[in-house]
Amino acid sequence: MKIILVLLETQWIIRLMFAYTLTDEQNLHTSLLTGYNRDLRPGYDRNKPLGINASFYLFSINDFDLNTGKFTITGVFLLNWNDERLSWNPATYNQGNTTSIPQKKIWLPNFINVNPFKDIKGLGSDLITVDVDYSGLCSWYAVQAFEVICDPDVTKYPFDTQYCALKFFIWGYDKTAVNLYFESSRVILTLYSENGIWEITDSTTHKQLHFHGNEEFVVGFHLKRRTDYYIASLILPISSISLLLGFVFLLPAESGERVGFATTILLSTVVYLTIIQGKLPEASEPNMSILGYILVSYVLSGTILVVFVIISLRIQNSPCDKPIPGIFVRFVVCCRRKRKMVDVKDIDSKSTIFKEDEDSQVTWKDVGTYFDLVCFFISVIQFMVTVTVYFSLVCA
Missing domain, CATH: 1.20.58.390 (Neurotransmitter-gated ion-channel transmembrane domain)
Structure with a gap:
């Protein structure tokens, strides 16, 4: 028992001696960002494209206005890439393995929504930080409410199904400079809150060639209206x-x-x-x-x-x-005949005769x-x- 207590006490003392402090992180930021040019994309070998791994997590469907075609959702893009300029030796900073850097201070892929409902704007905001580990791996959680144009097909309303998509370009870079690929072929719905009007029957995340030859990144949703x-x-x-x-x-x-x-x-x-x-x-x-x-x-x-x-x-x-008029008389007589059929029983067979109505009684x-x-x-x-x-x- 005493041995265990001694080991725990020794481990606690070692942690205090090598604790990652505010001063260490401040020195780390100073070292990483000194001389850092955020206008240049990562990658020492400029002949190789920078690989970016992307995932899209949906939080909620906020609105889908059929009159204006405005489709509004809230979600988060998770983008991962390696920036060698942001790597360090953890031993130099008391085993500090990770840090967070404001997104406006480092290079980011210029992710532009190209089918917005109003203004064209990039991904993320100045309030968001990028998580960086000692190997230079950057993780950008870009939370945002997206408003895009979605042309509705109301042919079968209210039993209609719709397809709405968010479309993005990495502005300023072609596929030879930046290669983005989706980790999953579908939108990740683990954080999704169900919508009262629309049900997501399927989703897709994929790349496609735009008519200008550039790569377009699509996050699509197949929606079905709840009809009850x-x-x-x-x-x-x-x-x-x-x-x-x-x-x-x-x-x-x-x-x-x-x-x-x-x-x-x-x-x-x-x-x-x-x-x-x-x-x-x-x-x-x-x-x-x-x-x-x-x-x-x-x-x-x-x-x-x-x-x-x-x-x-x-x-x-x-x-x-x-x-x-005679046509009306014949119409009434015909209707009476159909309603007043009299069955007459004969010895050998049954026969049906009609009781004639006089035209004068109409x-x-x-x-x-x-x-x-x-x-x-x-x-x-x-x-x-x-x-x-x-x-x-x-x-x-």
């Missing part, structure tokens, strides 16, 4: 309202509420169309939203139904002494009643076809 909110607050309400349009023909004509009911439903559809148009970009490329076309079809069909309601009321309120009210039934069935069929077409297109 939109189904509950948009799709189901507008579908229910549109389905109600057909039921106006089941209201008694004597109630006097038909036109008001149909107009209210039509105005509700127009309000939803206005809400959706406020969320979608005004551009028509690459395509307009399918949902926009569906809502326009709902508005047009609602307008036609209001006209049919007025026509139906005019028919049912026509004077009794006004002659009924009134304007009968014409209006069957006209309402036909309009109701057409409206329901049209609604079902529209919904089926919409979901088949967005799910394709």
Whole structure:
């Protein structure tokens, strides 16, 4: 036990004797930065490119405005490279192995975002430091909020998927001078906080040749919209309202509420169309939203139904002494035959005969009643076809 205590005490004394102090780090900075030219890239052999290892960590998706195409995220670039001018012998500075140097005092790769939403600016800020170890290995954690342009495709809104990318150049250096490569082919999401609207289905980090022949560094995100909110607050309400349009023909004509009911439903559809148009970009490329076309079809069909309601009321309120055109009479007789079939049992077989209605028994009210039934069935069929077409297109 005494031996162990003696060893621990000896180790503690040695650490105090060779502790890395503020004076040591100050002397280290003075030695490293004296005569250091931050305008020259590292590398004694100028015929070999400087290798830079890059990784991108995503923190959060802040915003994606479909109207302006502004995609905003917060993340950090981790860039590693060797600068031989910043190497030292740890024994000279009481075993000091690492230090931090403000980024404005040493050479940095001029990482420029080339698809910004506003101003073009470089990576990092004067508040950020670079970690340097005794071998000259520099580690730059460039934390930043990135605002870039992302052209949205709202064809399948709100079941849409988007691809947004951050694009960078190392300004002033070509691939013969600086060779950057990504450590991972995907964005690292270990620090990511989930977004309530968008889900990241995939990501990519890669290099590609720009049309000028320069290398472009891309950090891309494949996004999928979370649709639960939109189904509950948009799709189901507008579908229910549109389905109600057909039921106006089941209201008694004597109630006097038909036109008001149909107009209210039509105005509700127009309000939803206005809400959706406020969320979608005004551009028509690459395509307009399918949902926009569906809502326009709902508005047009609602307008036609209001006209049919007025026509139906005019028919049912026509004077009794006004002659009924023959086509209307045949229409009513045909509908009656389909509804009043009488089965007659025979000894050998069953046969179906129709009970004929006299043309003289057809009134304007009968014409209006069957006209309402036909309009109701057409409206329901049209609604079902529209919904089926919409979901088949967005799910394709």
